Amino acid sequence: MDQSHTLYAAFAAKIDAALAALEKEAVLPPHATRGSVSVEPPRDPSHGDLATNAAMVLAKEAKTNPRALAEHIVAKLTGDPLVTSAEIAGPGFINLRLAPANWLSELHAIAELGADYGRSTMGAGRTVNVEYVSANPTGPMHMGHCRGAVVGDALAALLEFAGHRVVREYYVNDAGAQVQTLARSAHLRYREALGEDIGEIPAGYYPGDYLKPIGERLAQEFGPAYVAAPESEWLDMFRQRAVVAMMEMIRADLALLGIHHDVFSSEAELQAAKKPEQAEAWLRQHDLVFDGQLEAPKGKTVEDWEPVELPLFRSTRFGDDQDRPIRKSDGNWTYFGADLAYHMQKAQGADELIDIWGADxxxxxxxxxxxxxxxxEGEGKPIPFDVKLVQMVQLLRGGEPVKMSKRSGTFITIADMVEEVGKDVVRFTMLTRKPEAQMDFDFAKVVEASKDNPVFYVQYAHARIHSTLRKAGAEGIVPSADALARLGEDELALVKFAAQFPREVEAAAKAREPHRIAFYLYDLAAEFHAFWNLGNDDPAKRIILTQDRELTAARLFLAAQIGQVIRNGLALLGVQAVEEL
Structure with a gap:
């Protein structure tokens, strides 16, 4: 079955056909702009099953009022046997009530499409470069990186599912002062591995034990050759080897979360290839970089601040409060200058760029x-570029802050978290808030078996479905679509909610907001649990009715498809659906 035959897509096509017919009848002008026409559930379910804004959007082009245009659209839809009523509401919205056959067809669509239910062609194969994590290669992955890593990875999966070609990229900051400090810290551990008592790690160096294995590797490779050698002889070599070792550790940490990048771009290689110089030359040609002096920092006087001429990007043209240097006074590139060149490089291989950054x-x-x-724009290919900011996460244990880590000595690592609560709990929890909202991660709460824990609540719905299927199977009853016509309003209400999944995928992908899928899954789980609980009050509402095997088989078919939608949604979040808890 083609994905376009799922319910919302099918009715969008019906409305589009109605509008095309009205164009032929000259009610609408030729080639009326239909891009903003939507088909979605009405805010109040009592108003119907679907609502469209078509008349509101197109009335101006039709040179009429929305309600008058809505009457023409309604006339086209009311003859459809799958539409039981079409009503005009308010200033011109159209509310549709659908025949039950629509929802039964949707159940068949879920069953036939399986893992592809919800997949979209919206992205039309456009290439989107999603850059996320990009932590400095100076230590293991910690909680400061975790949320952005999960958000970026889920967004990449979502965009792929919605029809984009996605490149997952990690920018390795292997140039500059921090990696030189890493090299010096590795040199200390190298000397320690050769038997020297290095004493207390100097302030400003990286103190973690994670550098000890690197020191041991360097000692095995070079012996004592660089113990007393001047820094100029070993700094760059130790930097390269330390960065390679750190990236191996970072890849392993990310793999614990199920995260794998397609591309690792090196800042050092970027600079060696003179990419920043190329970017600067182009910007100068277009009067976007000039040589000038920065204003004195606030609080500084002429006596304790010396103005220096630097190449400045004209960022005030774009709303910034001052122009920004792309080089430092020593000639090295600023972070901003290097980032310019890096994004220029990324843009050459993508139709769109998305960066996931910390809120800082x-x-x-x-x-x-x-x-x-x-x-x-100067390259003749304007590239949409979006930056998603992710707030930090506060770690708690039973409401009390957690700070120390066994591994790093100073912070909680991703490895610590995954070891304690598991990959799926970490990933789902990171998507239970909008990225721009502050988040608490309480080790006690995220494993709690309660409705207040979204991870448990969604997984419990899936496990409950599988438990029901197993129990029915033991009675010799299997899911069947033969008697779906016997399903009542309560069952159809559940199908209606499940049928929203494809449009939720498209809406989340369009907004670049993967957390919407987590929110939807929680609501779908709530709908399923509510349906299940009907049987507690009325035994006739139970899924398994041994005295009515035909109706039981139909309800099992329904439950199995709800389980499929939950699995599909969890897969987008990088979470495995469990079959028992």
């Missing part, structure tokens, strides 16, 4: 977006 980078967003817009 919010001040950089406007100027980097402005610079990328200028560069991509």
């Amino acid at each position: 980078h919010s001040g950089t967003v406007k100027r980097i977006k402005a610079a990328v817009a200028a560069l991509s």
Whole structure:
């Protein structure tokens, strides 16, 4: 079955056909703009099953009022045997009530499409580069990286499911002062591995025990050759080897979360290839970079601050409060300057760019977006570029803050978290809030078996469905679509909610908000649990009725398809659906 035959897509096609007919009848002008026409559930379910804004959107082009146009559209729809009523509401919305056959057809669609139910062609194969994590390669992955990693990975999966070609990218910051400090810290551990008592790690160095294995590797490779050698002889070599070892550790940490990138781009290689110089030359040609002096920092006087001429990007043209340097006074590139070149490189292989950043980078967003817009337009290929900001996570245990880690000595690592509560709990929990909202991650709460724990609540719905299927199977009853016509209003209400999944996928992908899928799954689980609980009050509402095997088989078919939708949604979040708890 083609995905376009799922219910919302099918009715969008029906309305489109009605509008096309009205064009032929000259009620609508030729080629009326239909891009903003929507088909969705009405806000109040009592108003019907579907609502469309077609008349509201197209009335101006039709040179009439929305209600008058709505009457023409309603006339086209009321003859459809799958529409039981079409009513005009308010200023011109159209509410539709659908025949039960629609919902039974949707159950068949879920069963036939299986893992592809909800998949969309909306992205039309456009290439989207999603850059996420990109942590400095100076230590193991910690909680400061976790939320952005999960959001980025879920967004990449969502966009792929919605028809985009996705490139998952990690930008390795292997140039600059921090990786030089890493090299010096590795040199200390190298000397320690050779038997030297290095004493207390100096302030500013990386103190974690995770550097000990790197020191041991360096000692095995070089012996004592660089113990007393001047820094100039070993710094760059130790930096390269330390970064390689750190990236191996980071990849392993991310793999614990089920995260794998397609591309790892090196800042050092970018600079060696003179990409920042190329970006600067283009920006100068277009008067977007000039040589000038920064204003004195607030609180500084002329006596304790010396103005220096630097190449400045004209970020004030784009709403920034001052122009920003792309190089430092020593000639090295600023983070901003290097980022410009990196984004220019990414834009050459993508139709769209998305970056997932920590909220502490919010001040950089406007100027980097402005610079990328200028560069991509100059190349003749304007590239949409979006930055998603992710707030930090506060770690708690029973409401009390958690700070220490066995592995790093200073912070909780991703490995610590996954070891304690599991990959699926971490991933789902990270998507239970909007990324821009603050989040608490309480080790006690996320494993709690209660409705207040979304991870448990959704997984419990899936496990409950499988438990029911197993129990019925023991009675010799299997799911069957033969008697779906016997399903009543309560069952159809559940199908109606499940049928929203394809449009939720498209809406979430369009908004670049994977957390919408987690929210939807929680609501779907709530609908299923409510349906299940009907049987507690009325035995005739139970899924398994041994005295009515035909109706039981139909209800099992329904339950199996709800389980399929839950699995599909969890798969987008990178979470395995469990069959028992």
